[in-house]
Amino acid sequence: MTNNAETQVQTDGFHLILDALKLNGVNTIYGLPGIPVTDFTRMAQAEGLRVISFRHEQNAGNAAAIAGFMTGKPGICVTVSAPGFLNGLTALANATTNCFPMILISGSSEREIVDLQQGDYEEMDQLAIAKPLCKAAFRVLNAEDIGVGIARAIRAAASGRPGGVYLDLPAKLFAQNMDAEVGKSTLIKVVDPAPRQIPAPDAIKRALDLLKGAKKPLILLGKGAAYAQADADIRALVEKTGIPYLPMSMAKGILPDTHEQSASAARSYVLPEADVVLLIGARLNWLLSHGKGKTWGGKSHKDWGGQKFIQIDIAATEMDSNVRIDAPVVGDISSCVAALLAGIGNNWAKPPVEWLSAVAERKNKNVAKMAETLAKDPKPMNFHSALNVVRDIVKANPDAMLVNEGANALDFTRSIVDMYKPRKRLDVGTWGVMGIGMGFAVAAAVESGEPVIAIEGDSAFGFSGMEVETICRYNLPVCVVILNNNGVYRGTDKNLGGGADVAPTVFVKDARYEKLMEAFGGVGVYATTPAELRKGMEDAIKSRKPTLINAIIDETAGTESGRITSLNPAAALKK
């Protein structure tokens, strides 16, 4: 606030935006400064907000998005116009695809210049470009509308199915003055930003009737279930019904992966065998083979497997998106699970023992097989022997956050490393996008205060690797482990033309990634054995120092596209 000549206290756009964010509980801004938002980030710090400044906007955007997932409140990312905005847009689109609440706030050029295309500095019609890639997009032209603009952005991001929201703020807005008292009266503290949506009683009854008649029921937990923070009720529902459950990757840990009802190790058995499947916050998209085909016991890749589906989701339009949903339960997961629990009461008959013992038998067999593989100590180290170490470290540090990206590095970590607590595992999500790693790691550390372990493919790491400087600058307790096999998927491809260039998937051999962390004052570790990896990780967790472990693994290890080889046309041709 400033005093003008007439002693009337004035405020401006900068401060109204900050006051509106603060009023709504925002305490951290992720972003990257430049005209016209440099002063905004300075003033944010002066006003007591934490500003985490990145080296590339995509990483700042990913940080904001995952902060939204972790907290249930929209994460805020601030960028400059045109290129900065576009750099942030990938993260905004990814947040929307994954149902993470986030607000991308970008400065922009003045409307009159943009609309006449007169060639301003970093000119672009950002609102039009953002619209198809997010849940909602707004522009504020006048300081007195800032309160409404921020309120609308928060509501759009957090209510119903969460998602990304774009807020366009032309440069002139920041400097607009107005009377401070009047300005304050225009701000809105959003009441109940994510209102409960109570399911209809007949929908609950339909679901319970279907579940009651099931001989081989299965519960599938998705990241919507993790997001809903209904952990105790979800656990009670699983345990009271006695139904085996499968967590999707970011739902791991809602119940500990070691829970006796977890059917993760029997996934390929339970999906085709189940007769009634209860989906809680999981879409029947490609990650679940669209609910049909051979994965589900269908004869061809398009055949229905015969299962009946109950689906809990806040988005009514999600129902029947891939296969028939026999019992849609539309509402927020907390309310839906509570209603199911109430309907179940205390006399629910557990599933038939034949089903439970068949699942247990498969599971035990696969767990024993995996234990055998993990006990091996091949030279050079491979994905399994390296991840066996990570598995132990996560077990000993269940509060640590785990970030994970890559192809094989992703698939093997998901299946080998057990999670013990909800919302600890953060990964490539619905798009399988590379580049979330360091942005997620920064936000995971900032939002949780816990140590962060980032398990990265060497290719995956490259997309956001420069943020190790950010990690060092804020002295965050992040331990990056690069499973380094010298390339995308692996490092052994040959140039099919026989020329001097290496194959498109091959990187520089024996690259010393750990030196990147050392360059900024962090700890670098070169690990060629599980023992060296273990020591590096233990030291990192204990010291909380930024650490990068370059874990050298067999360059022949890994398959193309990891476990989604089936989606790769070249791999299909080879069959």
Ligand code: ADP
């Ligand atoms: P996964 O990738 O783990 O299978 P998806 O991202 O496909 O999970 O599905 C998450 C689903 O959860 C989305 O359809 C979304 O609408 C839904 N969802 C998110 N939050 C809630 C909530 N609070 N209540 C109900 N459904 C929710």
Ligand code: TPW
């Ligand atoms: C934004 C395509 C999927 S997985 C991957 C790429 C490039 C890297 C795999 O190699 P990595 O892991 O990380 O070394 P590993 O363990 O198999 O050796 N661009 C974007 N997203 C995706 N998904 C790709 C490209 C891809």
